[in-house]
Amino acid sequence: MLKRTYALRYVAGQLVKRIFPGAINQPLSPTAALPTVGTLRVMVWNIFKQQRADWLWGLKNYGKDAQLVLLQEAQTTPELVSFAIDNYLATDQVPAFVLPQHPSGVMTLAAAHPVYCCPLREREPLLRLAKSALITVYPLFNDQLLMVVNIHAVNFSLGVDVYSRQLWPIGEQIVNHQGPVIMAGDFNAWNRKRINALYEFASGMALREVNFIDDYRRKAFGRPLDFVFYRDLRVVKSSVLETSASDHNPLLVEFHRS
Template sequence: MRKKTYAMRYVAGQPAERIFPPSAMLPVGQALPPGAPITPGVTLRVLVWNIFKQQRADWLSVLQTFGKDAQLVLLQEAQTTPELVRFATSNYLAADQVPAFVLPQHPSGVMTLAAAHPVYCCPLREREPLLRLAKSALITAYPLPDGRMLMVVNIHAVNFSLGIDVYSKQLGPIGEQLAHHNGPVIMAGDFNAWSRQRMNALYRFARDMGLREVRFTDDHRRKAFGRPLDFVFYRELQVTEASVLVTRASDHNPLLVEFASSGSETP
């Protein structure tokens, strides 16, 4: 029997709350619960990082240094250790984690830290066909100051699989939600796109969803077989700055992207 998919929400001063997938997709054009915008102005800073289960020293100082000015922090392989939960709840209004698998003490999975409470939260899991471990993804949504709704996808893609059937299967439900959403999108994380087949599937998916790829001029992203693993895709936003931070605090380097949230980018 498959385990139920859910997200754990961490908010300062409140007990952790279990969030199950919604019964309906984000209701485009319909009334949503009122919420404060994710950013007070037009600038939206996003940090994306596979944090390697906090197994290396200095992970916290990297988060404190580069995450403090970001309105969104998208982590993969985030273990809900007391130190990480304390950082998240001290610096962000809400942190949502999808437990992919449970380690001896703390669950590990994608975690989205945000400067606003999400008005929509949809956790997703996909099982690795060979290792039988799960990878997770999380779709959240936040109001922007201009009244639009930003959909954020935080993903850790399946790694060990033959062919791309399971890889494409994991992208399927995400594609359904992106196609349903009429508004800006950020989709980022560790896509494990280490083969030509996977790269082609990912780029085909992005093209079908109207997503553009953030380009890094000084590209120090973690690579496998010569291909980068971490990506940031977007639509209806403008990229004003993008950099890769070099650190030994994980086996991946963090990506820091600054968007202008007003207006859409012309192709």
């Protein structure tokens, strides 16, 4: 049995909080919306547990001016937590598993407080370690609510049953959400069955894939691992930045409301 799933919330000047699935915050004023200034800038990056020496430099420079930063394999070291609370209003992380000192899992850094938070975990069937996902919802300046899904998909499994099972609870929430959606992360879609399952899921959720002209995404067996999908938004710009700061390259996408 998995331990009860929760997110850790980091906000400057406040104690770290545990947020359990389905947590809804009090209604926020319009001034609490994501400060998009017409364009929503998002960075998606598997940060490789901050094992490379220049990860912090990369985070500061690649994610500059991003209102949302979706990290996978983010380890809550003091340096990362300090960066998060110094530069973003709210940061939520779902501990997938606990390393000797710091939990590791998906982490979403946002320039606004979420009005809804749902952490999710799925255990790797072979390694018995867990992968995590995080659903957060943020107000936009036009009174819409943006759902953001940050996911690190299970990697080692026979067939796609567990892979698809990790997507099911996410799909239930996307279907019931009225408004734009961004779903992104490291999907570990390294074979035909996995990529087919992912595309079938995205199609069923009416999600479109962000394309990259110069596609430097990390690949395994010739297939990219990192993706960004969206709904009810318009892509203005997309790019993949080559870096040695992780074993994955960060994805940058700029959206306008559709």
